[in-house]
Amino acid sequence: MxxxxxxxxxNIDNINPHVRKAEYAVRGELAVKSEEYRAQLASGKGSDLPxxxxxxxxxxxxxxxxxxxxxxxxxxxxxxxxxPLLEKEDVLLNQLGYKKDVIERAKWLxxxxxxxxxxxxxxxxQGIKESIAKFIEKRDGxxxxxxxxxxxxxxxxxxxxxxxxxCAGPKxxxxxxxxxxxxxxxxxxLLDATCVPYYLDEANAWSTSAESITSALTTAKEAGTDVxxxxxxxPGNPTGASLSYKDIESVIDLAASEHLVILADEVYQxxxxxxxxxxxxxxxxxxxxxxxxxxxxxxxxxLHSVSKGxxxxxxxxxxxxxxxxxxxxxxxxxxxFVSISLCAPVIGQCLVELMVNPPTEGEPSYDLYKSERxxxxxxxxxRATALHKAFQAMEGVECxxxxxxxxxxxxxxxxxxxxEAAKADGKTPDAFYAMKMLEATGVCxxxxxxxxQKEGTLHFRTTFLAPGTSWVEGVARFHEGFMGEYR
Amino acid sequence: MxxxxxxxxxNIDNINPHVRKAEYAVRGELAVKSEEYRAQLASGKGSDLPxxxxxxxxxxxxxxxxxxxxxxxxxxxxxxxxxPLLEKEDVLLNQLGYKKDVIERAKWLxxxxxxxxxxxxxxxxQGIKESIAKFIEKRDGxxxxxxxxxxxxxxxxxxxxxxxxxCAGPKxxxxxxxxxxxxxxxxxxLLDATCVPYYLDEANAWSTSAESITSALTTAKEAGTDVxxxxxxxPGNPTGASLSYKDIESVIDLAASEHLVILADEVYQxxxxxxxxxxxxxxxxxxxxxxxxxxxxxxxxxLHSVSKGxxxxxxxxxxxxxxxxxxxxxxxxxxxFVSISLCAPVIGQCLVELMVNPPTEGEPSYDLYKSERxxxxxxxxxRATALHKAFQAMEGVECxxxxxxxxxxxxxxxxxxxxEAAKADGKTPDAFYAMKMLEATGVCxxxxxxxxQKEGTLHFRTTFLAPGTSWVEGVARFHEGFMGEYR
Numbered sequence: 004m005x006x007x008x009x010x011x012x013x014n015i016d017n018i019n020p021h022v023r024k025a026e027y028a029v030r031g032e033l034a035v036k037s038e039e040y041r042a043q044l045a046s047g048k049g050s051d052l053p054x055x056x057x058x059x060x061x062x063x064x065x066x067x068x069x070x071x072x073x074x075x076x077x078x079x080x081x082x083x084x085x086x087p088l089l090e091k092e093d094v095l096l097n098q099l100g101y102k103k104d105v106i107e108r109a110k111w112l113x114x115x116x117x118x119x120x121x122x123x124x125x126x127x128x129q130g131i132k133e134s135i136a137k138f139i140e141k142r143d144g145x146x147x148x149x150x151x152x153x154x155x156x157x158x159x160x161x162x163x164x165x166x167x168x169x170c171a172g173p174k175x176x177x178x179x180x181x182x183x184x185x186x187x188x189x190x191x192x193l194l195d196a197t198c199v200p201y202y203l204d205e206a207n208a209w210s211t212s213a214e215s216i217t218s219a220l221t222t223a224k225e226a227g228t229d230v231x232x233x234x235x236x237x238p239g240n241p242t243g244a245s246l247s248y249k250d251i252e253s254v255i256d257l258a259a260s261e262h263l264v265i266l267a268d269e270v271y272q273x274x275x276x277x278x279x280x281x282x283x284x285x286x287x288x289x290x291x292x293x294x295x296x297x298x299x300x301x302x303x304x305x306l307h308s309v310s311k312g313x314x315x316x317x318x319x320x321x322x323x324x325x326x327x328x329x330x331x332x333x334x335x336x337x338x339x340f341v342s343i344s345l346c347a348p349v350i351g352q353c354l355v356e357l358m359v360n361p362p363t364e365g366e367p368s369y370d371l372y373k374s375e376r377x378x379x380x381x382x383x384x385x386r387a388t389a390l391h392k393a394f395q396a397m398e399g400v401e402c403x404x405x406x407x408x409x410x411x412x413x414x415x416x417x418x419x420x421x422x423e424a425a426k427a428d429g430k431t432p433d434a435f436y437a438m439k440m441l442e443a444t445g446v447c448x449x450x451x452x453x454x455x456q457k458e459g460t461l462h463f464r465t466t467f468l469a470p471g472t473s474w475v476e477g478v479a480r481f482h483e484g485f486m487g488e489y490r
Numbered sequence: 491m492x493x494x495x496x497x498x499x500x501n502i503d504n505i506n507p508h509v510r511k512a513e514y515a516v517r518g519e520l521a522v523k524s525e526e527y528r529a530q531l532a533s534g535k536g537s538d539l540p541x542x543x544x545x546x547x548x549x550x551x552x553x554x555x556x557x558x559x560x561x562x563x564x565x566x567x568x569x570x571x572x573x574p575l576l577e578k579e580d581v582l583l584n585q586l587g588y589k590k591d592v593i594e595r596a597k598w599l600x601x602x603x604x605x606x607x608x609x610x611x612x613x614x615x616q617g618i619k620e621s622i623a624k625f626i627e628k629r630d631g632x633x634x635x636x637x638x639x640x641x642x643x644x645x646x647x648x649x650x651x652x653x654x655x656x657c658a659g660p661k662x663x664x665x666x667x668x669x670x671x672x673x674x675x676x677x678x679x680l681l682d683a684t685c686v687p688y689y690l691d692e693a694n695a696w697s698t699s700a701e702s703i704t705s706a707l708t709t710a711k712e713a714g715t716d717v718x719x720x721x722x723x724x725p726g727n728p729t730g731a732s733l734s735y736k737d738i739e740s741v742i743d744l745a746a747s748e749h750l751v752i753l754a755d756e757v758y759q760x761x762x763x764x765x766x767x768x769x770x771x772x773x774x775x776x777x778x779x780x781x782x783x784x785x786x787x788x789x790x791x792x793l794h795s796v797s798k799g800x801x802x803x804x805x806x807x808x809x810x811x812x813x814x815x816x817x818x819x820x821x822x823x824x825x826x827f828v829s830i831s832l833c834a835p836v837i838g839q840c841l842v843e844l845m846v847n848p849p850t851e852g853e854p855s856y857d858l859y860k861s862e863r864x865x866x867x868x869x870x871x872x873r874a875t876a877l878h879k880a881f882q883a884m885e886g887v888e889c890x891x892x893x894x895x896x897x898x899x900x901x902x903x904x905x906x907x908x909x910e911a912a913k914a915d916g917k918t919p920d921a922f923y924a925m926k927m928l929e930a931t932g933v934c935x936x937x938x939x940x941x942x943q944k945e946g947t948l949h950f951r952t953t954f955l956a957p958g959t960s961w962v963e964g965v966a967r968f969h970e971g972f973m974g975e976y977r
Contacts, residue, residue: 010787012656012718012749015819019658019681022823030612030829038611066608077572084837085568087561091586098581100574118553120803124525125517156643156807159831167680169499171506189830193654194506231499262499300497316607318836320643320807332502336509342517343676344646348835349805350571 025192027185028453033437034061037447054445058474060465061447063240063409065315069382069470072316073375075105075368076357082109083119083353102367112353119349125342127154127323131356135323138359143285151326153337154347154355157317158270158308159186161324162234165266165304168337169232170196176228178219178263180211182412182454182462184240199223199230202457205414208403209242211235213253220261232264233257238271238280238407241454241464245278245407251286255301264302270322271408273312276384278406284327303327309354311409313379321351321358387411387467393475397482409468412451415461421489433461439485444477512679514672515940520924521548524934541932545961547952548934550727550896552802556869556957559803560862562592562855563844569596570606570840589854599840606836612829614641614810618843622810625846630772638813640824641842643834644804645757645795646673648811649721652753652791655824656719657683663715665706665750667698669899669941669949671727686710686717689944692901695890696729698722700740707748719751720744725758725767725894728941728951732765732894738773742788751789757809758895760799763871765893771814790814796841798896800866808838808845874898874954880962884969896955899938902948908976920948926972931964 015023041057043049059067066072078101082088088095089109095101115130116123126132132149139147155161166187169175176197179187191198201219203209216233223230235254237246246254258265267283284305291298306324310317326334346352361376362368387405394402394413402413417432425435433450441447451462502510528544530536546554553559565588569575575582576596582588602617603610613619619636626634642648653674656662663684666674678685688706690696703720710717722741724733733741745752754770771792778785793811797804813821833839848863849855874892881889881900889900904919912922920937928934938949 009749011789011815011817012751013789013820014817015823017658018655018820018823022655022827025826025830027826027830030832031826034829042616062609064609066605072605072607074574081568081572081575084571085564088568088586094581094585098585099578116805118559118805120559120805121553122549122551122804129529156835157832163831168505168509171504186830193827193830262496264499302498302500317609317832318603318605318607320832320835328498330498330501333500333505336502336505339512339514339518340509340680343512343514343673343680344650345517345644345804345807348643348807348838350837351835 021193021195025189026453027189028449029061029185031453033434033441033447033449034059036438037061037441037445040441040445052445053443054477056445056474058444058446058469060469060474061449063311063466063468064317065409065468066318068468070315070379070468071375073314073361073372075362075372076314076316076354078105079109079112079357080350080354082106083112083350086113104362104366104368108357112356116349116353119353121349123154123346123349123352125346126338127152127347127352131352134356134360135325139284139325143282143288145285145288147284147325153324153326153341154352155322155324155341156320156347156351157310158268158306158322158324160320160347161304161306161322162186162266162268163190164337164340165264165324166190166194166196167340168333169264170194173197174227174229176223176230177266178216178230178233180234180236180239182241182451182456183234184236184268185453187234188455197223197228199228200455203239203242203244205457205460208406209239209244209412211244211246211250211254213250213257216254216257230261230263232266234266234268235283236268237283238275240268240271240408241410241412241449243271243406243408243410243412245275245280247278248281248286251281251283252290255283255287255290255298259298259301264304267303267305269305270308270311272307273380274383274409275407276387276405284325287327299328301328309351309358312358313376314354314358315379316354319351319354320348321355322347323355383409383467386470389472390465390467390475393479397479398486400482405467409466410464411467412454412462412464414451415463417461418486418489421485424489433463436461436485437463440478440481443481443484444474446474446478508680508682512676513940514676515936516548516672518940520921520928520934520936521546523925524548524928524932527928527932539932540930541964543932543961545931545933545956547956547961548936550798550953550955551804552896552955553805555955557802557866557955558862560801560848560859562849562859563801563803563841565592566596566599566844567837567841569593570599570837573600591849591853591855595844599843603836603840606840608836610641610833610836610839612833613825614639614834614839618839621843621847622812626771626812630769630775632772632775634771634812640811640813640828641834641839642809642811642828643807643838644797645755645793645809645811647807647834648791648793648809649673649753649755650677651824651827652751652811653677653681653683654827655820656751657681660684661714661716663710663717665703665717665720667721667723667726669728669938669943670721671723671755672940674721675942684710684715686715687942690726690729690731692944692947695893696726696731696899698731698733698737698741700737700744703741703744717748717750719753721753721755722770723755724770725762727755727758727895728897728899728936730758730893730895730897730899732762732767734765735768735773738768738770739777742770742774742777742785746785746788751791754790754792756792757795757798759794760867761870761896762894763874763892771812774814786815788815796838796845799845800863801841801845802866803841806838806841807835808842809834810842870896870954873957876959877952877954877962880966884966885973887969892954896953897951898954899941899949899951901938902950904948905973905976908972911976920950923948923972924950927965927968930968930971931961933961933965
């Protein structure tokens with residue numbers, strides 16, 4: 004507690020304690036340090052640094068690195084930003100390489116939103132919600148209702164909305180996978196609710212098991228926690244793991260019998276290298292069809308985003324969530340909550356429409372779209388494979404084959420001397436290792452502690468977005484040196 | 491309390507009670523009804539309605555109505571969305587009407603952000619923050635520090651951030667003007683903090699007085715509330731009132747002696763018809779200069795946005811806030827909080843840069859920019875004047891001359907019979923009146939109760955954004971009929 008005379012209204016001891024408690028390592032100390040290095044290099048004052056570039060492998064931010072935007076998407080957005088271009092159709096078509104379908108889509112989107120500079124309805128314009136519903140119908144083979152769809156500023160904003168509704172106080176518990184993307188634990192801290200961790204099975208390719216969930220649930224209930232929801236990240240972040248159809252069925256079964264809202268964070272649904280993506284919505288509807296009446300009141304939120312996948316447009320902050328099975332009175336409160344922040348960025352909402360309704364075979368922009376999309380996918384997969392191969396050759400590093408999302412999450416076994424040096428430095432061993440890696444190579448990763456990990460294990464998360472292989476070689480060299488120094 | 495067997499996890503009685511308590515009338519029952527009318531008219535099923543158009547005078551949403559975007563801004567944004575256009579400079583210049591400075595600015599902004607599809611640093615790219623600092627320096631005649639500037643998704647998101655930091659529990663009190671834009675009361679409800687209302691002086695052109703603030707503060711302190719901050723909306727929403735230099739000085743004096751954070755919501759700073767806008771920052775720095783040491787620890791947050799002003803680009807969700815005088819440990823928590831939602835929409839951040847750094851005299855886009863800007867300002871003022879004139883002719887309606895922002899906030903005196911009819915209908919009299927107006931004319935306004943008003947008074951807020959005068963005549967006719975019916 005500070006003892007100096009009170010000068011200001013606010014100090015670290017009297018601000019919102021829940022903000023203070025929240026942790027968000029993805030943009031924590033390492034990220035701040037990496038930005039300092041970047042600024043140093045940019046200003047020409049970084050000549051004494053042992054690297055020429057900072058590689059931000061801490062954030063899934065494709066366009067900061069190699070990834071180019073999809074041409075069709077961006078051409079449409081350029082017309083939405085400056086509609087008078089639509090009056091110069093011949094210039095667009097003959098001199099600027101725009102296709103007929105780009106122009107048509109821009110006109111159609113402008114009909115839906117009026118101007119991208121105007122607020123939209125709080126849940127999004129009807130026409131965009133109808134496009135999303137069609138996408139879901141096609142993906143799942145089951146109908147979707149546009150009025151159950153809410154446009155959001157990326158999936159983060161959707162998660163924030165839903166957790167705000169669900170969490171009624173410190174006794175409210177939410178099941179969160181460990182390791183997890185720390186948005187969940189951070190938001191639960193802010194809301195002063197209880198995180199109920201359930202562990203993913205590293206030995207089994209980071210799979211999700213009903214047993215592990217049930218055991219976490221039982222412990223929490225015994226402690227008096229009112230567990231109301233389960234968050235599932237599928238495909239996983241940071242793990243990349245995809246749930247099988249059968250595992251999804253067991254989660255839904257458990258949610259039905261235990262009255263748990265399912266928060267299905269499905270933002271990596273197109274980033275799957277092994278197996279096939281199954282949406283929670285599709286499996287739920289299948290189960291409802293097979294067992295009339297039994298699953299009607301299962302509450303499911305399915306979240307998606309333009310930030311990840313092949314689109315990689317994080318800067319546009321576009322996303323949506325779909326609600327199934329919610330009580331209409333609760334839905335009215337969700338509407339009110341989202342209306343307080345007015346609406347999601349409208350250009351981002353338009354980008355969501357483009358993502359869910361891309362050019363199809365036979366349309367003028369299709370060939371280019373397809374080649375760009377496939378190229379991005381193949382590039383992600385080949386970089387993931389190269390990185391995985393490098394990890395396999397490193398002493399004390401274990402990492403399963405890349406499964407999907409944008410990340411690898413290797414485990415590291417560090418020498419006792421390194422663990423002691425970390426302690427002396429006031430850091431967890433994985434944070435110490437990651438800081439040394441940044442200082443030596445300019446590569447910024449996130450220590451496993453930022454996502455949660457089983458006690459006694461150490462990991463780090465790295466994206467496989469950065470181009471080339473020299474940064475991977477740099478990491479391998481650093482690792483060898485680190486192990487040599489602390490062995 | 492619901493007595494049905496538990497089917498779902500969530501019901502209206504067990505969700506977050508603070509969400510349930512929050513009120514946000516700007517997009518409430520009337521807005522929902524108006525959207526239903528709009529959909530009915532669009533589908534051709536509205537032939538039995540007594541109007542052909544819905545006029546959304548409930549939301550300050552300029553581009554939904556008459557206002558055209560500024561050409562320079564949108565041309566730059568179109569290039570940011572599709573940078574390959576920059577390779578066709580001759581087509582841009584000679585066939586599409588883009589000027590040299592549009593191209594230069596787009597290139598410069600792309601250097602700052604990389605891609606508008608990439609996440610930026612959580613507080614915004616350095617170059618954009620430097621532009622904002624230059625704008626503030628020029629506006630205020632005092633230096634500004636780019637590292638104290640935080641880009642946000644509109645000003646709403648900035649207010650949300652600051653209130654999250656300040657509010658530590660139910661005992662935390664925030665002074666809020668009444669009437670106010672209901673974002674403040676809604677967010678305080680969500681945070682379970684205490685709203686300490688201070689009344690603006692309607693008889694005195696809705697001015698802010700230190701006496702009224704002091705009296706509210708004293709009452710709150712006596713009740714055990716830890717009052718930590720004061721929100722000031724200048725120019726006012728819904729009132730349009732601009733604070734004088736002297737009034738700002740007294741607020742700062744009070745804040746200094748009472749240790750109150752000043753939340754200066756200055757989003758309407760260019761919408762001033764009477765008097766001159768003074769920023770809190772400028773006045774604070776003047777006072778610091780005149781009284782060395784005395785005001786150094788005054789904590790001020792100044793918020794701005796691309797949504798209002800002449801820009802009117804609400805759909806882009808761009809804004810920023812500047813911090814002065816905060817404890818560095820508190821600043822670190824603000825950084826962490828904003829990093830959890832990753833970053834503000836990047837195209838919106840670029841638009842902030844364009845707003846604060848528009849074409850200047852002698853630059854190729856200046857003449858058009860100036861004529862558009864002046865045209866928008868003059869249009870706002872003339873529509874405000876016409877609307878005010880109409881109100882003056884209405885029985886029982888009182889309204890001071892338009893002062894600024896985008897709103898008029900007339901008081902209405904309704905007949906006793908109308909007040910009883912409202913009661914029978916389960917509505918406040920102003921909500922009843924506004925619903926009748928919507929049903930008769932298609933014009934959607936917000937009842938005064940949504941902003942707060944002195945007990946026994948009734949008001950409504952209307953924007954003066956809608957073009958033409960026929961809707962104003964419709965409102966006047968409705969009012970006459972309403973008074974006739976209930977007199």
